[in-house]
Amino acid sequence: MNIQKYQSKDLEQFLIRQKISTLKEIKTVLGTDVDMTAFRKLKQLSYRSSYSHGGRYYTLDKVAKFDDNGLWCHLSVCFSQHGNLLSTLEHLIAGSEAGFFAKELEALLAVSVKESLLRLIKKGKIDRKKVSGVYLYCAADASMRRQQLLARRVKLSDTEDFSDEVKAAIILFVSILDEQQRRLFAGFTTVHILQHLDLMRKILQVSFIPLVKCLQVIRYWSVMK
Incomplete structure (x- = not known):
């Protein structure tokens, strides 16, 4: 009868000390040459493989310190909560x-x-x-993509003199319009905007923002696929 040299707890302690390891190192710790044996033990410990270095490195969830993006790197080897x-x-x-x-x-x-x-x-x-x-x-x-494009164009444009409230309002306003409405507002003149100022303020759900100042921005961004 073969006696297993190491149990899962020994592998766990090894990975906690080392933080990351290759499959070869893990098999050495377990005293096996069989990949499936190593992966079976890793599975018992809730492990992750790296998204960098061709996925050749492994760590434990309890070891990784993921940031707000779900990412963690150690010694240039990177892991993600989201998988590969x-x-x-x-x-x-x-x-x-x-x-x-x-x-x-x-x-x-x-x-x-x-x-x-x-x-x-x-x-x-x-x-x-x-x-x-x-x-x-x-x-x-498509809906999310449209909002992302709009937000990016707001960031890239010359809007330093716009407050964050105005920028957010532009994004919100255009994002809630359907295709026909976006094309309609793209053709609006300043007079049209002023005529519908109260309605637009209600849609934007803010007390007051300089919508006339934002007119050119709204007209530029409102038509997009």
Whole structure:
């Protein structure tokens, strides 16, 4: 009868000390050459594989200190609460306020993402639109994508003299319009806006904002796919 050299608790203590480990190291600790044995023990401990380094590193949920984005890196090896790189990208992009440029994702995730982004696009998991000549990666859902594009254009535009309240109001107002309404407001003149000021203030649910000042911004952004 084969006597197992190490139990799950021994592997747990090893991973708590080391924080991360490769499969080869884990098998050495367990005294086995069988991958399935190692994975069976890891499964008992609630483990995660890295989204960087080809998924070759492993850690425990109790060891990882995930940030607000569900990410944690140790010695340049990175892990995600959302799974592998593809799943992580999809989650981050779908839930973002203003989408992501590839360089932003690479800075956040500390890995190259271009090939993974293309795979997600081909699968229909995300979408992309050019903003200022650069692809912005957005949610696959059309409504969410429209809001992300709008929010990004607000951020990129020359709106330093606009308060945060005004910027938020622009995004809120355009996001609640349907396609026909967005095209209608895109053609509104200043006079039209002033005539409907009270209605717009109610829609925006703010006491007063300089809507006339925002007119050009609203007209520019309100027509989008």
